[in-house]
Each structure stands twice: as structure tokens, then as C-alpha cells.
Amino acid sequence: MAEKVWRIPAEGMKMKQPHTVPLSRQALYLLNELRTLRKAGDFLFPSICSAHCAMSDGTLNVALPRMGYGNDEMTSHGFRATASTLLNESGLWHPDAIERALAHGEKDRVRAAYHRGTHWAERVRMAQWWSDHLDQLRAGGKVLKGRFPSRISRK
Template structure:
């Protein structure tokens, strides 16, 4: 119920469209807030987002499959972010992204407390729901770009699980839409 209310609130968000799109892209991709904020248009090719190693916590290239919903967010975003390099430019300086507090401020503005949702909450929400619905833990962890805890396994397993992650993220985006339609808007 909370997730549906969150998605409905984001869809109805009356704040900056760029911040709304940042929230949606984070929700649909389960990427870290910094990875999303600093995203550049040239990282996107069709239904893939290639996040450069320099922006990743593990310092490895991260390939993110994009659901049809995430691609629609990108299409909408082009109208708001202009012809610049960044997807989420700051209104004050278009060479810089929105602040790291912008998404959290948007969530507070919609009435969600810090202990309910933050920009990072989209990741834990995704992990919990995907695991509860039987998706492969390796694919989930790869989508979250987590470090493999087992050193031997990390040395040998370099799988991207791209087909599984593509299917999983489309399922996830569809599920989020269903939750938004099923739950009343939070007041």
C-alpha cells in the first residue's frame, strides 16, 4: 500500500519536472542517487544505460537494462532538461546536476517522512520485492551493483545476467504501475 501511494504521489508531483523524472528513473532502475543525478545523455543507447566506472561505487562499468517505463521517462525528460549533457541539470547551473538533496526534498514535500522514504529507498524496495517474488538473487545483486561477498566467487563469476535483469526490471516497472493504480493517493 505504501509503495502504491508513493508512486501515485510521484506521478502527481507538482514540483520540478526534472526532480519528478529523477525519482521515477531511480524507482524503475534501482540505481544509486548519485548514479542517477550525474547521468549523461550519451550513456543511453536504446534500452541500455551504461553507467561509467568512475561514477560507480565498485568502479566498474554498470549496464542497466531500461524498461519501457524508464524509456518513457527519458522521452519526457528531454523536454525539461534541454540540449545539455546532463539528464538532471540544476536550475542554477546547467553544467551541474540537481543537488543530492533534491529527491529527498521532493519526497518530504509530498509528505513522506525521512524514516519512510529517501532517494536510496527505491533500491531496498526493489531488492525486497524482487526477492519476495522469486527473482534470482544473483540477478538482483547484479542490478544493484553490489560487491560479491565471497572472494572466490567474485574472482570467477563475472556474469551480467542481462537477459534476466531486463525481464526483471520490466516486471518491476509493471508491478510499480499496478501498485500505483491499486492504491489511493496519500494525503
């Protein structure tokens, strides 16, 4: 994979707009490894029914409970929420860059008419930072846990 970019055509996106995703070193490595494991077909994540069709978008939501997660703990869309939260809380990235990385458009119609930037250079750095951050967590990095009362009293 010479290009470090994943291009998603408009028909593959919820808002019917093409989306481009910068790929980190780790993502490129994993995609290349996956290519060596796949059978003949067009997709790295094929349908269980046909190697020529993409995996269903519900497959991950079915897999998560099989991995021990309850529906109240995690959904596939929850990974996006987690990434958005942690990227915003890091204070390292402009909120517009995070929103573009998640393929979110501008909600303010006037601003949307004028703000068409993709924040590409920042998104490239952010993708690599995110992969490095996940590697640190997997290696036993510092994970902060809050101490919350089991019951919130209302006065």
C-alpha cells in the first residue's frame, strides 16, 4: 500500500459525501497483515456469505457481545464516541479537525457555506498520535480511573 490514505466513496458514507482517512504506521501494518490472510475477493472485511460483498455494518455489534461486552457497555459506534472524547480532552487537536476526521459536517449553515477546510495536515498527525496512544495503553500505559460515588444523592 503505497498511499497512506483510505478513500471512502460517497456511496459508502452515511451523508453521501466522499471521505478520506489518513492511515497511521500501525494501521498500514495491520492492513498489510490482513491482506496476507484474506482469501480471494474484493474486500479485506468480506461478508460471511460472499467474498465479493462487504461485511455487514451490524457484524461488529454482533461480535462485541461474543467478546464479553454487554450492549450497555460498548457498541461499534461507541468507539467513535470514545475517540472523539479522548481526542478533544487531550487538548492537542482543533475541534474542527476532530469533526472532519469523524466525517462530521458543519452544523452551522452559514459557517458551512464558508468553512470547507479538511484540516488534512493536522488529521495526519492526529491519526498517528491516536495509534501511538492506543499502543501505549495496550502496553500498560497510565490509565486514569475516576472515583465516583456508587450513588449520587440529590439534596
